[in-house]
Amino acid sequence: MFSRRNLAALGAAAAVLPALHRPALAQASLPETPIRLIVPFPPGGPNDLIARLLAQKIGPLIKRNVVIENRSGAGGVVGTDAAAKAAPDGTTMVLTSAGAIAISPTLMPAMPFDVARDLAPLTLVALMPELLAVNPKLPVKTLAELIAYAKARPGEVNFASSGNGSMPHLAGESLRFATGVEIIHIPYRGAAPAVTDLMAGQVQMMFADMPALLSQVQAGALRPIALAGDARSPLLPEVPTLAEAGQPTVAPVNWYGLVVSAKTPAPIQALLQEAAAQALRDPELVAAYAGQGAKASPSSAEEFRRFIAEETRRWGEIGKRAGAKID
Template structure:
């Protein structure tokens, strides 16, 4: 009679405390939006509230470093992006954490393509016109990014390499400030995640010129890919992974991974992500680790070719 009770008493029990989900970028940007959808779905799957905490700075370094140095109890997580997790390894000198040693992927979440847009007052109505303008005025056309080494920066650098342009980089602390700068005519162009740009594009406030993807997006089917618009080789997809600090006990990692799978499988969650132009990735922690390792190697080569430096 006591055996079932004993087995239940020894089973791992999730702590009766809220979880913290660190977002390494400011509120209002794509990482923040992705995280808040995930927190709303994943918290109930764990039976606890998941609280989003924005800790922006240094292209995502500050937030990811906070995760790496947090207690390995599974109660503090972070939503990492390609720039903060894969690119910074080869870009940031004296990175305060080693993603391979200090972080443990719970699983992949979503991926979104980058979209090239220009400010409303810019004369260029197509990618060809933008390229012609940049060639007539070398060093005059500016592009915004969410910080050095983020996918918006890398996408513009790929365009510069592929088209032989001289562009000026202007870094901001996240997507929301970059969009504000575009709307305020402070900068000429930017590659940003498709979901965060959809409202401005659909309202005619920003002009889309090309999607940095292999195929057009159902969210904006009228917008050509960069290759269709005239420049091949500019395919940049940002992805998001749910991360824990290293050395979280295996049973808690398994619980977190199961909760993530359950959250992504919810029809409402899937609908919200797909409506924004994202595609759901999912997968086991081991698959996420292999994916991130491959992306780290890929972006190391891009950083080398573009000779990207962080001051």
Template sequence: MTITRRSAILGGLGLAAALPRIAAAQAAFPDQPVRMIVPFAAGGPADLIARLTAKVMSERLGKPIVVESRAGAGGAIGVDTAAKARPDGHTIVMASSGAIVILPHLQPSMPYDVARDLAPLTQVLAVPQIISIAPGLGPKNLAELVAMAKARPGALSFGSAGVGSSLHMAGELLKIRAGIDIVHIPYRGAAPAVTDLLAGRIQILAADVPALLGHVRAGTLPALAVTAAERLPILPDLPTAIEAGVPNMVSETWYGLLGAAGIPADRQAILVSAAQAALRDPETRQALINQGGRVVGSNPADFAAFIRQTSATWGEVVRANNIKLD
């Protein structure tokens, strides 16, 4: 045996022996705490959903998940932070639909490109809106409200949590799907819109389930429909808007985990598996359902397709109704 051949064999044996150590080193993910950015203020729905999900995820990953609030610009600041993070999987964001599929159609210069800069991991939760009306307005169901609006074009108003919010877009979608003319009144958040609905200063509000659930159950606000594809388990007697006669009237505020584009596929798979385990956990799942939502837990490909689909829908609504940020 020549020295060259012997060296090659010994070198090969050395490499073979080292391969398990190399694989183990590569598989050691995460090797530090994972940062989960919430692009809204602490204490809000996104923060609650993030903390519920992070608890079980951290147990599965074997590392802490640090939930960090980076609020501002309708969620864009937090999403941009995640998009520009090192693509090693140690920074993810619990984004909501607004900053991913609505704002890009309203803001001419976004700091990130969703398709180019972000890696969708899994959709966590989808929360539809309840379509409610002011007490004493009259309609007993959504069909009667649509008939009233058609008979009085421009006379009825709907509130929202601000221009470009999911509540605003739900009202704009209702205008298109039902063929009605109702006037948008933006507020600084859902709470003041609910207050004015109760007082009759606005006539219609499509708000995320948690914002109206207490009033609906107490009977202080009439609920006409829910903007989900199926009825909600927590409100089984409330019909969907589709059942009530408005075709394709599906509107949801959704929450999902994304990271920076370029996170290796094996690390994405580890993160997704941990998130899906959290969503299967009975306690976590029930807590999320109690938010009036539909627990999802999709894979990255399905989540990416969903983002493309809903982005196209809201883009059409923005263009058709000529919606612009103030």
């Protein structure tokens, strides 16, 4: 698990970044063309929104238009691969995710790129704690009640996910391992159909990024049970964290980060990293991310590299124990 201590260290490092001397913004130069920011998911999702907000803030800092390009497929792998193979001149970045560069490499039989060899991490961008919600007809209101209900009905409670090997899938598996409940995984092709069936009662529970569930929770169509992360969300202040609810080892926090082709010259990597980190400290962007349940989380490239390695180890262990596979 990426520990609370490590998350705190990332936050502390981000806090001192404004005071550092940042020569790259003045010394490096980019081609006189728009910059592509690949979003490896369809328009309208959390990744897409986070990318568009970031693009608006980065553009003026590097004096280039930053254009969003949605290239979805294979849980973010297709779009991330496009960035890995793009011209290494700084004109293509990708806002990738935990699924594409920390989970898929351990569960997908044939990856089209090697994370360590083909990608250069720039900065962690946002942390997105997973929210656990249930169909409101389920007679439970707390995590303890949900666990007791599932234990009394082994194999009868289903949990939905946005696909095999996705963060919501492994979140459910981590809860299963921590509590010993026999709950059944039902994979869907994306979060939207999973949420639809959750509201209809075809499945009973689901972990997901908060934006995928928030409007349904606020409308009373779903009941929130617990939230991952170190603190409650101001969007749902009555919902306890998983740690508060008695499961501190169940900590599924999705995340998004900015990477480029590993062949990109170091000065250009530094320029893009510093611009992104500066954008991620913008109060307007921080507030916009918080409104979606995300936390702006700038980091150094090396901190992000270590973060990816630890997340790969963590989710790889859970995925292999669950027998998860990504086709």
